[in-house]
Amino acid sequence: MFKLKITSFLLKRLEGIQQELTGCLFGVFYDSTITVFGMNVETTIGKLNYNEISLKFPAEMDLIGLVKFGDCFDEQNIGEILKDCEITDNPILLHCNLGSIIGMKSSIFVHGKLESIPFEVMEPTDIYNEFCFSRVCCNFNIYTEETIDSIKSNIQTLRKDIAANGALAFKLNKTSFFLTGTISENNKKYSKNAEYIENLITIVDQAKGGGEPKNKKNKATPPSDYEVLEISVLKNISTDYTNPDNDQVTFPALATCIRKSDVNSKIPLNVDAMAILYKKTKVSGLYDILIESVCRALRLVEQSLIEQLYDNMEISIPITYHFSPPAFGHFLSCVYLQNISDNEQAMQQKRKKLHHHFGLPITKPYFRRQNRVMFKCDIKYDSPLMNTHLGVKPSGVKDGKQYLVQGNYYYYHYMQQNVNDNGWGCAYRSLQTLCSWFNLQGYTSTPVPTHEDIQRYLVNIEDKPKTFINSKQWIGSTEVSMCLNGFLNVNSKIMHVSSGGDLSSKGSELALHFETQGTPIMIGGGVLAHTIIGIDFNSEKGDLKFLILDPHYTESEDLNVIQGKGWCGWKSTDFWDKKSYYNLCMPQRPIVY
Structure with a gap:
């Protein structure tokens, strides 16, 4: 049993x-x-x-x-x-x-x-210890008549070719590890050091040395604790690829064309396939799993193409996106059409079905393109750090309960994007962090506004004079709430606090905000602005600490420095100036799916 x-x-x-x-x-x-x-x-x-x-x-x-x-x-x-x-x-x-x-x-x-x-x-810790995922990316081309039967037949033939002839090879990205469908010398070589899939994770970790720019140390990533093996698909064109001495062995990018004729259309198939892997699985069984993942992804793409023909639409390129709603604990793949935006009626109905089929409330976006999983290879080195609170030192609040920002955000601070805003741009940077949260959670596709965008908007709504544009004038919580509404159609609650000392009595209200809204909070008081991304609160004793993102940081994107020197960290109630009043801009989630 x-x-x-x-x-x-x-x-x-x-x-x-x-x-x-x-x-x-x-x-x-x-x-x-x-x-x-x-x-x-x-x-x-x-x-x-x-x-x-x-x-x-x-x-x-x-x-x-x-x-x-x-x-x-x-x-x-x-x-x-x-x-x-x-x-x-x-x-x-x-x-x-x-x-x-x-x-x-x-x-x-x-x-x-x-x-x-x-x-x-x-429990999650056991899941992440026992399982990981593979992600295979490749491109195919098929030449086919734009009919349901023809597309089905051509993609079925393509799947059979992929599954049957062993002509594909897989390369573990950033390593020299190749996996083929035969028992080659290359496979034998690695089987000594990589008997199990968990050994491949070690190989990738060892190959990472020096991969990131020196000024981008310990880049924080989205909160997924799964290791993901990034794999490329290659096609063998050598007559004897099992011969390790053959200098002509090459593995070019894969493109497969079948049944080409003058009446056929060329349809590119962008495959982005995932598989869940039990880490104790032998590497010798991995090839078949990867083939199956590619074939499953092709069937999902085929499903999208057939739907278009049933709806009498012109063929549009299907693109695969991977999602991982917080409640799932696993990835899920969806195929959307390149030329249909998330706001069109057809896309809204598609997402509505997904919400119902997976028992998710239609009050938050889970399957918009902006909600897609951002894998480590998708995060650009020139972007701000993401989720800098991950791994931060404990708060020290005894028997406290943490209420934290829900989802991803970017840490914006002084001197980024070649803008010298040292001394005046802290509230702008906090606003940018707030906007990044709404962007990364899929509520909007509007880019994070620049300083000039913010200033120009406030002038356009006649809140500021024209001289405000390209100035070094401050903004506060009220202006931040105006911009959130103008740029993102997001409403905010403003909490007024007469002094920094009174913030110690706001634990329950802040806990409720993070529990129900989960958005970062911009707080302005005196001449300073900060971003609150969580609290640790003992409701019985009233003990309270704030998890703060400090936009006044001016150095490079070094997570060790940012966390080690408290630019992102827990602050006691003494952190706030008892002689200054404070306004908190608390953004509210729109109802969007």
Whole structure:
């Protein structure tokens, strides 16, 4: 008998379902253990086939069972769904009460009968220790008539060629590690040092030395604790690529063209494929997993092309984006059309279906392009540091509870973007940090405004005279709230505090803000402005500390200095001037999906 594990992320999602319905469970099966990661729920709104939904999950994360909430259960479809649980002969059934996992029953189908099975809860630390992901990027071209049958046939042929002939090779980015479909000398060489996938992570870490510019030390990254193996796809054109002495072995970028004729259109297929990897898997099994991930990604792209033809649209290039909503604990892939913006009706309906199918509220954006996962290779070195509070020293508040900014932001401070704003630009920089949060969370695609953009806007709304443009004049919390509304259509609450000493009594209000809104706060008082990105609060004793981003920092993007010298760190209530009044600009999330 095997073990059953359920991630704590999924259990929390199960707890949030308040209506009677059924759904499908998705997970992985390794070492006689089924680990349940994800689910989708069947609703009457934009019902999608679970087979189509499954393509959005990473390769190796497959249909493994069913979940029912309350007494609702579609027994007519149970046999059809369970026969598609290909990775296990013993599908799982979870039976949950509405709005609670207390009393949840977990069962397993054995020879067509249900048997009770206990489950273990898998906490995030254990998940990240046991699993990682691969990301494969490549491009194909197909030449095809723009008909449903022709596109299906051509992409099916392409998938068969990829899966069958072993002509592809995979290169682990930033290393000299190649993986081919045959037992080559190269594979033998690395099998000595890389028997398991976890060894590949070590190889990548060892190859990173000196990869970043000297002035960009310890760049903070988005809050994903998964290691992601970035992999390129290459095509072997050598007649004998297993010969390590052959100097002519080359692996050019892959482009496959099939069935070319005068009546065919050239359609580029941009493949961005992910797979979940159990770290104890042998590297010898990785090739087949990567091939499967590419084929699954091609099927997702094909799905998008077929949808366009059903809707009588002109063929547009499909682009794959990866998302990781905080509640998921795994990645999910979506394909959007290059020439359709997120604000168009068709895209809104597409996202609305996704929210319903994954049991997510339609009050926050999760699947806009701006919400896509930013992998380390996607972050530009000339951008500000992201999420500089990650890894900061503890606050020291005894028995306190932390309430932190929810999501990603960039740390803007003096002297960036070749602007010498030392002594006057702190509130501008705090505003830029706030704008970056809304941009990175997908609420807007509007770029972060420059100092001149901010000044010009305030002049245009007649808040400032024309002489304000290109000046070194300060702005405060009121101007910040005006700009948020003007640039992003975001409303803000303004909290007035008569003195810095009174901020010690605002713990409950600030906790509520970070719990419900989760946005960074701009605070201005006297001649200084700062950004509050969290608090640590003991509500019984009233002890309170503030997690501060200080925009007055003037040096290079060195996280060690920024955290070590307190430019990003916890501050006590004594940090605020007791002789100055303060205004806090507290941005409110719009209702957007």
